[in-house]
Amino acid sequence: MRVGIVILPDQRWSVAEHRWRRAEEWGFDHAWTYDHLGWRDLVDGPWFDAVGTLTAAAMVTSRIRLGTLVASPNFRHPVHFARQITGLDDVSAGRVLLGLGSGGIGFDSAVLGGETLSPRRRVDRFAEFTELLDLLLREDRISWRGNYFAAVDARSNPGCVQAPRVPFVVAANGPRSLRLVARYGQGWVTTGLRDGDDDSLDAWWRSVADLSGRLDETLAAAGRDPATLDRYLSLDSAPVYSLSSTGYFTEAVGRAAELGFTDVVTHWPRESSWYAGDEGVLDEVATEVLPKLQQRA
Template sequence: MRLSTVIMPIYRWSEGREIWRRAEDLGFHTAYTYDHLSWRSMRDAPWYGAVPTLAAAACATERIRLGTLVTSPNFRHPVTLAKELLTVDDVSDGRLTVGIGVGGSGFDATALGQEAWTPKERADRFDEFLPLLDKLLTQDATTERGEYYSAVEARNIPGCVQQPRVPFYVAATGPRGIRLAAEYGQGWITYGSPRGQDNTPVDQAPDVIAAQLAKLRTACEARGRDFASIDKVLMEGSTVEKPLESLDAFVDWAGTYQRLGITEIVIHWPVPGSVFEADLAVFEKIAAEGPAQLGH
């Protein structure tokens, strides 16, 4: 099992640079960042753009993979997003992973002046967004007209460093999203129950993930795709489980999901005074010793 982290884009780069470098030194497989314009309780605090942050992190590091967790159609268009991803993939020399999903109903959903989309409307848009982004990143020139997104002679030359394109990790819990993950994803991401952490008792949380994995397996079988070919990523922090309280707590928690078939765990870099508050010393001990105890 791989261990990764997500670093909030909240730091002036003079400070953030050292955090991203520390993540690499600790041996994390990937360091992700949230791709939002603002986020929940952090809306009125410092918050920087995900793509420029990843480009800067690519220049400050050498080995660690970098990624979005996750980008979405809420304020993105496939044509402009493809150009930005192509660039970060080049700057990082092929270390970019694109976590991508339908988006939510938070501040991003209305920041451009639009009405918030319903879950069905978000899914409808994602059905166009993801296939078009795939084409843009695998073709020199793309022309396609859709109901929601179009590209007219959009050029993406010379293409991605990673071939045929940067890997997509699709965040999905519903049937349409899971189908897209099976079709386009090199990885699949779950945050746990889509109903939120308060609705799932600790002892039932693994059952939720097991059911989602079963749906992903079914979707892969329907496409004739090997279920093992997709990375399965679990994001910490969206359930009532408390895996960052100690190394033992983490190993017990991660081991449970490893046995279910999760291949990558992502834990939040501690942010004091926030929902991501945690003991940094414990966090670093988990990073240093956790993978070995899980048999990485």
Template sequence: MSLRLSTVILPYRRWHEGGRGAWQRAEQLGFHTAYTYDHLSWRSFRDGPWFGAMPTLTAAAGVTERMRLGTLVTSPNFRHPVTLAKELISLDDISGGRITLGIGAGGNGFDATVLGQEPWTPRERADRFAECVSLLDRLLTDDGANGVSYAGDFYSAHEARNIPGCVQRPRMPFAVAATGPRGLRLAARHGQAWVTTGDPKLYETGTPEQSRRALRDQVENLGKACADIGRDISAMDKILLTGFTPDRGRPLESLGAFVDFAGKHRELGFTEIVIHWPIPDSDFAADEAVFERIATEAVTQLG
């Protein structure tokens, strides 16, 4: 089974002070996709520079030619499907059809309260996520003159027109982030890909072996969700965003360590591994020379 290697570039640098260069270098290194987080701020970066995902991806589309681009991930925390769909269609056009929408339910971090609302309960978050993804699917697929009208529990649309639609047909691919049964069913129904960061309960005290068992269970549960609707799981890409398993940054300590890590996760069924672009003095600190060796040599060594 072939394995793709991608990266995620956090939007913390000014575009003309290293931001542009990272995206261009990512394409030169041969990454399949370069993603960015779609947050208004995030964890330890909250008190420093942090730029918007959609303008960043638009700028990245203008300085790259082949590499795919995407969010990892967008959430309903501060996004409305109608306005989001318009931005995504525009971005897909500007990039020449190179956009993947990574989308998840979101969490209880800064984005959950930045608009002044109380954090949603887990049930409401899941309900909003399901409705958001379903409506986005319609908005990005229907480019008819009458537009899309919809009245749901959380979102509404009235003759929302998205002419001429996505460059990618019938729409850009969705990479749906999920770990629980309900989210996995949503991924099976709407996703061209599925995203996971592993089991968050294992991050602090778990072992790499426990993490792989949990990931194996997630893949199996996704397979069951696909089977329930008559879908073949092999048709879906399975993406692991690294940095949140008990291994933490160890896979980036050497080329051999990464090849071992990636090989073990490819055996679980993963088709794409995403590594963070190195950020000094952060959880994503890594030797840039080792990072570039991994980018250029790891996939070949995996065979």
């Protein structure tokens, strides 16, 4: 089991740099940040861009993999974004993991003044975004047109350090997005599902198991070997914060492993609001739990 951590881009680099360095020193396998223009009740900031943050993180680390959790078409265009990702992959010497998702409603989808898309249209747009981004990162001189995006003789030279391109970790819970995982993903990430009628922890774990089963069916229908796909679980989408205690984190990692996940992701504790917790628990998990997981690998 590999373990990753999300470091929100909500601190100036004078504070954030220590966190990215520490994540690598502790032995986390991957570190992520959110790719939003603003997020939920943290929208008034401080808040920083994901690509700039990850570029800075690449400069102060040397081993840990770095990624977006997740980038979306809400404000990204594949042509420009491909250039940014190519640059980030170069600066990091091939350590980029590109988390991609369809994008929800909220600040990101409204701040540019565009229309609010239905869930179906958001997935339509995401399918175009993923297809074009895949082409741009694998090939040079791309001309392509869809309903939401277009490219006219777009250049991608010199291409990614990683071949044939940076790995896509595709966020998906619904059937159409799961098919995108099967077609384009080197990884799948899920948040599970929260049911308003039963918002218990057990119900969330049942949803995770159900989604994992649906992915198996989707891969089988596509003729894809499940062993070729990494599976990431965002632990903090559950009703309980994964770093609420060392014991709970250990239990959550064990349950994820039983369901066939190869990777789990937690969040750096914040003082309040989202992911509020004690950094002492993070320190304990990093120094006591991570080494044991690495020994079993």
